Amino acid sequence: MTSTFLPSPPSKILSDLLNRNEKWTEANSGLFLQETQSPKVLWIGCADSRVPESVITNFEPGMIFTHRNIANQFHADDDNAISVLIYAVENPKMRVDHIIVVGHTRCGGVEACCKAAQADDSPPANALQRWLAPLTEFARNNGLGGDLSALLEANVRMQVDNVLKSEVLEREWGIRDVHVHG
Incomplete structure (x- = not known):
């Protein structure tokens, strides 16, 4: 198997993506001339391609700082999520005021947890199952x-609780108000 930085000739999907990016860059040329970004919201959402935060909220680029992953999880031992939280709330140029944990209907990750919770309890077989294990265990217990609908809502509550318990917010609350929503 070989790999290149850009396939030659580019596939139709890649050509379309690059053309759209060029048009977007032209239309938003001033965006990166700003010294820094200053969103007031950190969005913790699902990586599902159907729910991009700036599209579904009709916000302009730069208004929402984002962390997305499978099933909008916030694990206390996930350095990626904790790093995003630190950067969003502690960085003097960011200092978001609101953290929003967002779930969505028909979430494939939560649906997988529902199915796994109904199956025999066995150790996770791959990275995705390990990632979803806390939610699967919660669903089982x-x-x-x-009940996919109930688990979708419970998942958001659980992730909000995980954010609220973070050392990052405990430190920041000693300085200022940061609001967490689900």
């Missing part, structure tokens, strides 16, 4: 394996 709370009888939510058969």
Whole structure:
């Protein structure tokens, strides 16, 4: 197997992506001339391609700082999520005031947890199952394996609780108010 930085000739999808990026760059040429970004919101959401935060909220680029992953998880031992939180709330040029944990209907990650919670309890077989293990265990222990809607809502509550328990927010609350929403 070989790999190159850009395929030659570029595929149709890649050509379309690059053309769209060029048009976007032209239309937003002043965006990166600003010294820094200054969003007031940190959005913790799902990586699902159907729910891009700036599109579904109709916000302009630069208004929402974003962390997205499978099933909008916020794990206390996830250096990536903690790093985003630190950067968003502690960086003097950012200092977001609101953290929003957002779930969505028909979430494939939460749906996978529902199915796994109904199956025999076995160790996670891959990275995705390890990532979703806390939610799967929660679903299993709370009888939510058969109720996707209830698990979607419970997941948002659980991730909000995880954010609220972070050392990052405990430190920041000693200085100023930061609001967490789900």
